[in-house]
Amino acid sequence: MMDVFHELGLKAVNAGACSGQGRWASTTTEGLLDSVNPATGQVLAQVNRCSGKDYDLLVQESQRAYREWRQVPAPKRGEVVRLIGEALRAKKNALGSLVS
Numbered sequence: 465m466m467d468v469f470h471e472l473g474l475k476a477v478n479a480g481a482c483s484g485q486g487r488w489a490s491t492t493t494e495g496l497l498d499s500v501n502p503a504t505g506q507v508l509a510q511v512n513r514c515s516g517k518d519y520d521l522l523v524q525e526s527q528r529a530y531r532e533w534r535q536v537p538a539p540k541r542g543e544v545v546r547l548i549g550e551a552l553r554a555k556k557n558a559l560g561s562l563v564s
Contacts, residue, residue: 465508471558480514483525489518501563508562 469475477496479488494513501508514522533541552559 465561468558468561469509472555472562474509477510477512480512481518481522483522484529487525489514489521491515491518503564 480491480494480497481489483489489512491514492512494515496510497513498507499509499511500506536544
């Protein structure tokens with residue numbers, strides 16, 4: 465399983481939120497959530513809970529990103545979605561092993 469985590473860039477304990485462009489929440493004082501494989505009940509990893517401050521920042525960043533994204537022409541937005549799909553397909557075996 466650790467090989468899969470390494471391939472996906474995951475750690476034993478991961479940040480709880482990202483406000484875009486690699487800006488991950490750094491809060492580590494709000495406790496941890498277990499990420500559990502529903503088929504086996506095995507704890508795969510843990511995620512740091514976010515603070516209220518993290519949440520407020522996420523909302524602000526999401527609203528800002530929405531204002532920018534809605535200005536992008538539909539064909540370019542579609543291209544971004546296509547590229548996301550390609551990136552997910554490139555990791556489909558590793559992603560699939562997380563849920564099987």
